[in-house]
Amino acid sequence: MLSTYKSIKEDKFFAALISHNKAIIVEHTEPSKELQMPCYLLTAVGRQVLGLGSFEPDLDYLRVVGRNFVEQGFTVKIADWVGMPGGGGNTLMPNY
Numbered sequence: 001m002l003s004t005y006k007s008i009k010e011d012k013f014f015a016a017l018i019s020h021n022k023a024i025i026v027e028h029t030e031p032s033k034e035l036q037m038p039c040y041l042l043t044a045v046g047r048q049v050l051g052l053g054s055f056e057p058d059l060d061y062l063r064v065v066g067r068n069f070v071e072q073g074f075t076v077k078i079a080d081w082v083g084m085p086g087g088g089g090n091t092l093m094p095n096y
Contacts, residue, residue, distance in 0.1 A: 005035040013074070016081075017065075018089070022057040023081040024066055026074045035069060 005026075007013040013028035015035055026035055042050070059078070066076040083089040 001039055001041060003037050003039045005037070007031050007033070018081055018083075019062060020055060020057040021081050022059070022062060023079050023089075024062055024069070025077040025079055026069050027076075028074050033073070035072065035074065037065070037068070 005015050012031050013033045015026045017024040062078055069076045081089055
């Protein structure tokens with residue numbers, strides 16, 4: 001399956017994809033540009049199984065995903081992510 005993401009900002013493309021305590025920050029000057037990413041859907045049982053564990057982000061995998069976005073013409077940064085109560089969160093200094 002192919003997922004398509006649109007910008008969350010109006011003046012430029014911006015998306016933050018969260019993986020545990022890391023975020024892939026994806027940007028482009030063209031706000032109408034769309035980000036495409038192959039993905040697999042999880043069943044309800046699969047989501048429950050993943051909920052049983054405690055996982056760390058796989059930085060090598062995040063870099064591979066980021067390179068795919070760069071090949072699509074985007075600028076990519078990987079940053080630390082701090083979730084906030086009630087949803088949302090903040091990125092800290094991009095570090096990868």
